[in-house]
Amino acid sequence: MDPHDEAVSLLASQVKQFYDRKSPFRIYHGSTNSTRQYLYLPDNMIDTSKLSNVLHIDTQNKVALVEPNVPMDKLVEATMPHRLVPPVVMEFPGITVGGGFAGTSGESSSFRHGFFERTVNSIEIILADGKIIKASASENSDIFYGAASSFGTLGVTTLLEIQLIDAKSYVELTYYPVSSIQVAVEKIEQATADSSTDYLDGIFFAKDRGVICIGRLKDSVDDGIRIQRFTRATDPWFYLHAKKLIGKSSSPVTEAIPLVDYLFRYDRGGFWVGAYAFQYFITPFNRITRWALDSYLHTRVMYHALHKSGLAKSYIVQDVAIPYEGAAEFLEYLDEVFGHYPIWLCPLHRSGKSEPTPRGLTALRPDPNAPTMLLNFGVWGPGPTKRQAFVRINRKLEHKVHELKGQKCLYAHAYYTEDEFWAIYDKNEYDLLRQKCNATYLPSIYDKVKVDVEAEERATKASWVSWTSATLWNIWPLGGIYGALHASFRREYLKGRQPKCGLLITLCQNQG
Template identity: 55%
Template sequence: MEAHKTAVEAVAAQVKQFHARQQPFRIYHGSTNSTRKSQHHVHNTISTADLNHVLHVNEVAKTVTVEPNVPMDALVAATLQHGLVPLVVMEFPGITAGGGFSGTSGESSSFRHGFFDATVLQIEIVIPNGEIRSASRTGPGAELFWGAASAFGTLGVVTLLEIQCRPALPYVELSYISTRSMPEAMEAIRAATADASVEYLDGIVFAKDHIVICAGKLTDAQPASSAPPTLQRFTRPHDPWFYLHAQHRAPRLAQTPSSPPKDYIPLQDYLFRYDRGAFWTGRYAYSYFLTPFTHLTRYLLDSFMHTRVMYHALHQSGLAAQYLIQDVAVPYPATTEFVEWLDRPEHFGHYPIWLCPLLVRSDGGGLMISGKPPSPPAAAAAAATTTNPPSTTSQPNDNDNDNDEKYLLNFGLWAPSPYRGEAFIHQNRRLEHKVQALGGKKWLYAHTYYTEDEFWKIYDWRSYQGLREKYHAGYLPDLFEKVRVRLEGSTEEGWARWARGMVGRVWPVRGLYGVWRAWWGGEYYLKG
């Protein structure tokens, strides 16, 4: 802990210098799972890249104390040594504990435990005047704790987290439930939620009439009838990509079977089952490079098909502006309408789509999923009277389970867009408007095109601004400034500008440049 204390004091000293100059700064973590362009430069950035240590695992309290840049694979490895696993583990091994808290992370156990931030008990944070504070979920500093959750570093620098865990078991018994429609899929989700033994739950929409719900239970052994005992794995080069395996295990059926097929999966393989191929987005790389998509090519190119490398390549290539990459969530009663809307090519028109049910806890989610939208600032309110409303004004149907109001259903929408330039922006804007019309939310790691008026009608401006004043954050970029897409042009320099410029327009230079930079490595998100 002495090394941690020394490192945090160094961060605090840097923050004090920025505060004295009233100079905005950004936080550099060493990597990112955001698709936005970097605004980091060496002169405006505080690096926390070396705050990446697991500090303590408490087997009695079932907690783990970590620095913010501990990635999920290291976190899981450390807790498993003590027979524990975090309540919520993000599916990509490179996502960090601090990123899960300061961003918005809901994964396949979130239907039980809520968002990742709801599983954090307390944090240490350097507020923007350089003071080092502690804040807990329900005790002292609770308002700072929940303000910092999902605030993307705009209320200070999180330097430590205490995270809840549960006893781990070696395997996940995963059932694949094939359904023929969104209403049928929702019934499967409700039934799995009602089963107290189900700990993990998500789904994949392969088509409007083929939706696979995956329900997992922790177990310490395979059934005796399994002869010989076999385990299904997903992390080795010769293993199948999970989404292809799920499609094979639960094909489109005329009638749902009473006993869905099951796999027994080592816990770590289950938790990071989507790493290889980044769900299914890796398949688009094969299409881009005109490469056959076969078991052999997936094996040979496996080292390029892990999420850490793929995010690196995406940023360096500049291809994020050609892919619609969004995570959005809508209330359960709106899910059928939303799937119908997404099926239209001008809206999305791609499959697969990821489904992830999320418990909306009253003490979880921070600013991102706070209750009723607050009144916007006076200027925004005045502007709103002259702003055209979204073209879609439909509302969810109130005809389902009474417990539905506790949940949102996340839709992972990741696919190449047929649009470029203004048309690409309009496609993203249509999605933002539709989600808002259905009473949903979108997560802000991705391209965000809201106007400032629209943004602060959705997110809690009044509470957020009050916290910014109280904790001396007024000189920092606010949340809207942090996450919005800047449309005035690229800020990339050097070879990145060249690759994205004239030569980068020629296929496949952008993609090759991104792959080369990903292979070369280095700190790809910090510019000199």
């Protein structure tokens, strides 16, 4: 028995023990890119953290056989020497293959390829009764589609076959200044219709000032186009660089970005939420301080600090997808209610190339009139400091998304009531699949994604110790200091990796 099969067999026996006791478990991956509170309780955990290997790259069929805890940087590191790359690469290098499949991930190539899960050909999964099966579009297809975006509520995914596409050395990226969301949507539709467009996203810095970034894979750099990098400590943060470019010129600007730098261009600073850490600690925000603190400003470290500090309870971190026709109304709403910029835009194809119709939980309830394309808004910034007001603004955001016939990514805080949640998602189909997988004893997806405000309040009031702890934690800057210190000295949470960008770039350039 090879090491993978041996590890999966052991996990399956552990799952079977939980099933026999009808004792629910959760899956421990060793890290998380969710903003929900995550507790490691070894007595009710299945530990899959060691399933973190790229087992095989098939260059002829352009697929990779990958264990679920392989992070994006390790996957790209394995495929690039073969001049291949996954069609959808999550822009934070620590996001794992299994996390992208189970939790819904859409990125700047998703206008073409759909969510990350659409690029998965097949999976190996331990069902909730301990049985190990293979699932794909032609084998156990209901489980294959249902496991996507199910947050591990059907079983434990242990292996995935992922599609690959040809890689090139650079992304030739053109920055188009836009003056309104209507102009932005027009530019997005034009770029989507152009078959040469490989990557597409945008940023709004104010209601009337934004940029649409259109990327094309290239093996060489044309005369007059400068090369720009984003992964080194001395490089600019991507959003600041884009803002500076469109501030200097009202005309489009084109640069060549090494492919790995492009794929992980938002890692340093976590898009722009890292800037809020400077505000929190009353620290100057400039090139020198960003360089000096660079090791703390990559997303692996930032997620660690966010969880340990408890500050996730006071920052709005939501990704929501809106039909194009509702984009202007939604940006107007965000401008009035949320009030923070930048805001990320990312067009999403709901099904992608491999599957003509959406399937699984991300498909929501069947709707023949549902649009093919949605526009994701990344809404990330400080919320109200009072807990009730914070919950209220998140609830209003959820209602507005529902009103505009959009959908919300569930990696973040969800404040739906159970009735509201199952008015959006197809509970009957989900429950039938859970019964088939013998998974009804596990937490449901609603159980896993909801924020239980009433339980929080009960826990705080349970004793004077709990109340005192919660009160002290909200005193600035105690929580932030604890989170920063924990991220500094307890590195094991991070599974710290740095993509070997220089090596990969050199390999691609030499072969280009």
